[in-house]
Amino acid sequence: MNPFRSVGARLSLALVVVVALALTLVYVIVVPSLRQRLVDAKINRMRDALPGVVADIPNTVLWGDKLDKWRQRTDARVSVFSISIPASGKRKATIQGFQDSCHAECADLSNDPIAVAAASSRTRKSGTVRHGNFEAAEVAAPVAGDAVVLLSANLRDPLANVHTVQRRLVEAGVLAMLLALALGYGASFLFARRIRRLETAAERIAAGRFDEPVIDNGADELGQLARAFDRMRLRLAQLERARREFIGNASHELRTPLFSLRGFIELLTDEELDEATRSEFLDTMREQVDRLQRLAEDLLDLTRLDAGRMHIERQRVDLHELAEDLHDEFRAVALSTGHPLDLAAGRASVLGDEGRVLRIGRALIENALVHTPPGTRIVVKAERNTLSVADEGPGIPAEHLSNIFDRFYRVDGARASGSGLGLAIAKELAEAMGGALTAASAPSGTTFTLELPAAPLAPASRPRQPDELTPLGGRT
16 A cells, blocks of 8 residues: 555644644744834834934034934934925925934935935834845934934844744744654554554454454544444354354254155155055155245245345234134144143234234244143233233243244254244244234243234214214115
């Protein structure tokens, strides 16, 4: 992978850009402000000293001594200009000559713009002027008579401080960006390493290896993602175990009747079998075929339920009549196995699929007949919006009760008759109809309860009023 396209490189560059923008903002705000403050401070000092010079000029005879004194007092170059105002009355004045405190290698101030502006407006003026290769702060004011005094201070030293600050900011900026690049890349490298660990874990899980946990002790979003990955790993491991158990159990359930059928077919080829034995073999083979058919139907229903293609009707179902049908259907079977089968059905109506409700009831009764000893009483009961099947058997151990609706689950670990899918399909059918299938067990017996949405009450017919007419041909 291109290192410049990695998360670490991008985060580092982003950090460098943020630092560069912050330093640029500081530079733009601080440097001009500092420069203006230094210039304003210099001009203000000269403004404060200017009135004393102006007041002393009319009494001056020896310019040389006075100019040097003023220069020392104001810490600025002092120049006094004589001006000429045109007779036309215009405010534009010209400088005729000046006295100056600078004696050698000084800039020419004969046409200084600040002095000209003060002479023309006859008011005090100030600002900055560039003379050759340096910049100066100046203050000028008119004097009684035709003269202007100008204070000019070289800004080289104050601006040198500004240039020093500029240089330090640039140096600090470069150092800060290099440090940000190093720290950002280091921190992002550690962060990217955590991401790579998650990527490796995802590839490991995708390859079907669920034995190694996904560990990240961070409290941030990446740590939460790692813990979500580990929960997914555990769930997928459970699903993989369930899939393997499902395949193993389904294979066994298919193999057992097939081997039995094959054995009986080989026995039937023996010509010495008497008719009674042959008839017994055929009955047993018919039972094995029925077993295979039920298993195939169960697997098909599971496939439809998993795919969401199971068609469920929503209609009114009379649980009283349905319970009676179940009782009549299993009465002979219960009698043959020595199980007293009782019915306790009241008036109850629910919304559901009658065929699916019948199938759930059959699964519950078959489960009670198979897993309870002969002589155990079984009661089919319907009331309100529930259908229940209760037995007086030994009950289901508490540690197994929460798993009895799992596919192919066996309480005793043995493979009893049937596919082991009846209760699992019954629960999923109940939930598909908007209901629930629950189990409660104690040493005195087990009760399975199917609860479905109650059907709305049928609208009552409106009683006929005495003055209503009876249609022709109708009954009174």
